Amino acid sequence: MHIAHNVQIGKHCLVVAQVGISGSTQIGDYVTLAGQAGVSGHVKIGDHVVVGARAGVIGDVKAGEVVSGFPARSHKEMMRIIAATHKLPLLLKKLEGK
Numbered sequence: 001m002h003i004a005h006n007v008q009i010g011k012h013c014l015v016v017a018q019v020g021i022s023g024s025t026q027i028g029d030y031v032t033l034a035g036q037a038g039v040s041g042h043v044k045i046g047d048h049v050v051v052g053a054r055a056g057v058i059g060d061v062k063a064g065e066v067v068s069g070f071p072a073r074s075h076k077e078m079m080r081i082i083a084a085t086h087k088l089p090l091l092l093k094k095l096e097g098k
Contacts, residue, residue, distance in 0.1 A: 001015060001017065001018065001019050001020070002019075002020045002021065003015075003021045004021060004022050004023040004024075004025075004041070005023045005024070006023050006024045007021050007022075007023065007024070007025050007026075007027070008025070008026045008027065009021075009027045009031075010027055010028045010029035010030070010031065010047065011029045011030075012029060012030050013027060013029070013030065013031045013032070013033070014031070014032045014033070015033045016032075016033060016034050016035040016037075016053075017035050017036075018035055018036045019033045019034075019035070019036065019037050019038070019039075020037075020038045020039070021033075021038075021039045022038075022039060022040050022041035022042075022043075023041045023042070024041055024042045025039050025040075025041060025042065025043045025044075025045070026043075026044045026045065027039075027045045028044075028045055028046045028047035028048070028049065028063065029047045029048070030047055030048045031045055031047070031048070031049045031050075031051070032049070032050045032051065033051045034050070034051060034052050034053040034054075034055070035053045035054070036053055036054045037051045037052070037053060037054065037055045037056070037057070038055070038056050038057065039051070039057040040056075040057065040058045043057055043058070043059060043060055043061075044060045044061075045057065045060070045061045046060075046061060046062050046063030046064065046065070047063045047064070048063055048064045049061050049062075049063065049064065049065050049066070049067070050065075050066040050067070050075075051067055051068070051072060052066070052067065052068030052069070052072075052075060052078075053068075054070070055067055055068045055069055055070060055072040056069075056070035056071055056072055057071075057072045058071045058072070059071070059072075069081070
């Protein structure tokens with residue numbers, strides 16, 4: 001874990017292995033940063049946020065959100081994106097007429 005200069009971490013937060021938090025970041029109360037998540041500098045993360053494993057937070061996260069992916073976005077949206085990418089080979093074959 002690496003916590004840079006001037007980082008503020010609220011109460012009852014869970015920061016899991018290999019998390020990196022850049023300088024001047026503010027993390028609210030009851031936040032979970034899962035393994036290998038990264039947070040860029042000068043970002044505000046609200047209370048009760050969950051940042052998924054290997055997520056990259058590059059902007060502010062509102063209280064109560066669950067985010068994942070890179071760049072971090074709503075976990076539900078990220079799951080839809082991943083599901084769509086699994087369909088790309090079939091869609092390409094259809095476009096190519098094979």
